[in-house]
Amino acid sequence: MVTGLRIVVAADVGATKTRVALFNSADVGLVGKAVFSTPQEGGEDAVANAIIKAFRSLVEGLPEHEVVAVGVGTIGPLDIREGRVVNSPNIKLGSFDLRKPLQEYFRAPTYVVNDCVAAVYAEYLSGAGLGKKNVVYLTLSSGIGAGVIVDGHLLLGKDGNAHEVGHIVVSYDSDIRCGCGGLGHWEGMASGNNLWKLIEKLRVRWGGTSELYEISAEGPVPAAKLFEYWKRGDEFASYVIKELARINAAGVASVINVYDPEVISFGGSIILNNPEFLKVIQEFVKDYVINRVPEFTITRFGDDVVVYGAAFIALKPPQELVEIQGRLR
Ligand SMILES: [Zn+2]
Known part of the structure; x- marks a missing residue:
């Protein structure tokens, strides 16, 4: 039996800053948070790898834990089927992958949506x-x-x-x-x-x-x-x-x-x-x-509205999103 903390990993990928937050899945309580500059180079997996790196430093020292879901709210434009950002005019990287590399690393259901889509979901469920x-x-x-x-x-x-x-x-x-x-x-x-x-x-x-x-x-x-x-x-x-x-x-x-x-x-x-x-x-x-x-x-979520939204998206994904991104592929 797993007795440890059940964690949701949430990220807000912005043009200049990325936030990564860990939430307790039981009450969507914030467990830890990191903010860093969004990588502007480094290829397709650069942003996903930076999220993983932040996660690893956040869980250091945490008791036994398990990642149950991952949610990302990102700058667009988005290819929602692939969970990747395509030709974003606001970031040097242009196009980059999020869902595939994150899901491969965390081995947990991973959802990627536009940042404001995540934010409105936080308002809807808890704001x-x-x-x-x-x-x-x-x-x-x-x-x-x-x-x-x-x-x-x-x-x-x-x-x-x-x-x-x-x-x-x-x-x-x-x-x-x-x-x-x-x-x-x-x-x-x-x-x-x-x-x-x-x-x-x-x-x-x-x-x-x-x-x-x-x-x-x-x-x-x-x-x-x-x-x-x-x-x-x-x-x-x-x-x-x-x-x-x-x-x-x-x-x-x-x-x-x-x-x-x-x-x-x-x-x-x-x-x-x-x-x-x-x-x-x-x-x-x-x-x-x-x-x-x-x-x-x-x-009421201030600067954290997108990470809260991403956590809710991961925990309670709407049916339409599950149909598009729900299967572990
Ligand atoms: Zn315009």
Whole structure:
């Protein structure tokens, strides 16, 4: 009889950072966590090997244990049948394998989903969506993405890339180009990595002067700086924030119009570091929405929402995912 700890291994593979967390399968309690830079080179198995290495150092000193399941939430785009990332524009590696090498190492059921898909599953089973059937998780971070549950079903899509909401067109006549190549995309204009393009555009329109306005003449303004100046009362920062909030409101309203959620749980560094910005977005949503406005909340899992979600995906995989990835091959 195995008397040791039954562990779920969960990972959040981001463009720059990867988190690996171990959970007690009995109560989804956090047992240990490691954060490291996502490998940018090293071939197909580089990321999986880094996850395994982190796991091995986390279990050192743990009592007798057994890995019962593995879950991964990753940046996309995803080939969900293979559980691999293909041609990701945000990571130098481009394409890499996750499910196969992890399953081979752990000899336990292994599931790989988009990071926001994992996150919404955590909200649904244990967060803001508990007891609800229509839930959206929305991240405003270096990128913009969502995970969606409609009528109790976790949406996946044919390749696992459903709800790429970051590429919703929020300005059809904009010449701001998104990382994907499209024009006027929500992520291209408003994500942490791209909002400097909006700032450059707004500089030309704005007639006044301010400290941020001066600084922005010297080169791209990082997102954190914009919010810092906004909180200090900088006039140009306030102007940019209002435009940025409108763009986000158009995107959020489109999500509400399309998925009709009961609650939207927000995460990602922009919102987690600047929760007051959500209130500004919220004020403008009514200008763009047709469906009844849902409850807005900020994820209670903070930076760990994807690893919690990956753990829930591993422990209670939805039927559709089991059919795609469930067999040990
Ligand atoms: Zn795009």
